[in-house]
Amino acid sequence: MKRTRPERRQGSAVVRGDFVPETTYDQRLLDRRGPADWLHMDPWRVLRIQAEFVEGFGQLAELPQAVTVFGSARTPAGTPEYELGVALGRKLSEAGYAVITGGGPGCMEAANKGTTEAGGVSVGLGIELPFEQSMNEYVDLGIEFRYFFVRKTMFVKYSCGFVTLPGGFGTLDELFEALTLVQTQKVTSFPVVLMGTEFWGGLVDWIKSTLEGTGKISPADLDLIHVTDDPDEAVRIITGADRSRSPQRENEKESVQGTVSDAQ
Template identity: 80%
Template sequence: MCPMRQSRPERRQGPSLRRGDLVPESTYDQRLLDRRGPADWLHMDPWRVMRIQAEFVEGFGQLAELPQAVTVFGSARSREGTPGYALGVRLGRALAEAGYAVITGGGPGCMEAANRGAREAGGVSVGLGIELPFEQGINDYVDLGIEFRYFFVRKTMFVKYASGFVSLPGGFGTLDELFEALTLVQTGKVTSFPVVLMGTEYWGGLLGWIRSTLLSEGMISEKDLDLIQMTDDVDEAVAMIARADGTRDVRELAEEGAVDI
């Protein structure tokens, strides 16, 4: 009889997996951004550039052949059986049925839910993971998974290979991704790129603050409000993506049963 395996800490680092005493005390991002301590970084940063370049090359190579895709953001803390998880499954399924690949951060919660819906509908399910101080891992519903060391490389992949963003309820990470997407659209770095918020009750307060504070104090313009769309209806969210995308006619999708209009 084999002895029982003891639980050991583990962490993914790019293509490698480290366990036990080999798990480092910090992540690549932490070491890249940390300016404290000795000036070793002066000699190490040129080599980091090569690693960063390799991550871009790997991401571009793996994702270049994807069909039209939509990136879905959302909380890692929404467990199966919660309304947020169920919404993610319905959204992933609807996007796949409309012919889109589904890209998420590859983790648990809403990310897993969207990947699950896409996979169960026979679509392409993609997860772009990230090295974190606590192990998260790629969920079991991902068909194509890539682990990144650096957040900014991963964020580039979220945008480059997507026709739009959908944000399910989430926390700081979701807000970071949401406002980065809005900034890219506002500044014209990406065009015809819809940003859809799923959950009027969850996101309504944020949009209310944007109108009452940012707009009223002149921090944004009236037209900037049009960059954000909000709905509770999965079919409407897919239709919003399709209208902006332009490669699929919404009436055609309705005739196929992929959306209701």
């Protein structure tokens, strides 16, 4: 009988058995309880955080234009939501985009699968969790992170848009963080697409009636959200924003070149 031992991924390492700690790096970073000397270790944590940023930047710097796909890890294979993720990954790949997911099962696996089957670049950005969640088999480039905020930076920095499949708390967290970054213009021309009109319909109605209806957001903020059931339409929204961003990039490039010429 095969002996099973607890296992956890920690960044680039895998630990098993007695080497598995009781808490994760994120938990220890955010926990202020305990002896005062625990807090004095935070400066050392900065070095580990820095290393994660350096590793992520180094691994992802050469990626082609990419789109991040979010969605539930609990979506079973073969369900309509899973197949929607497969179709989306395939369509994005055929349009020339790499696809980035959280690297786990469910909707993430579906998008990676569609990308791989279409011959595209399939990326997974995993995270250390108290429970094990392995990188799915369709990931070509997988990176494990200890800290959520480092991982989230990589999702945004190396994507030109987000597509969100049905999901739970984690998916909602990623969705609203993306919307906040766009609303506050921390990122520009960055489309956010919700796949699944029935699943997202209630949330969108609440945003319209309660948030916009009571002045918590402006009417223009509703335009930040695109809802569809059609993977082709999702790709059109991404590529449309990409084309509108291209002249801006060229203008910025010419402006920099002009400044350099003037300085010379």
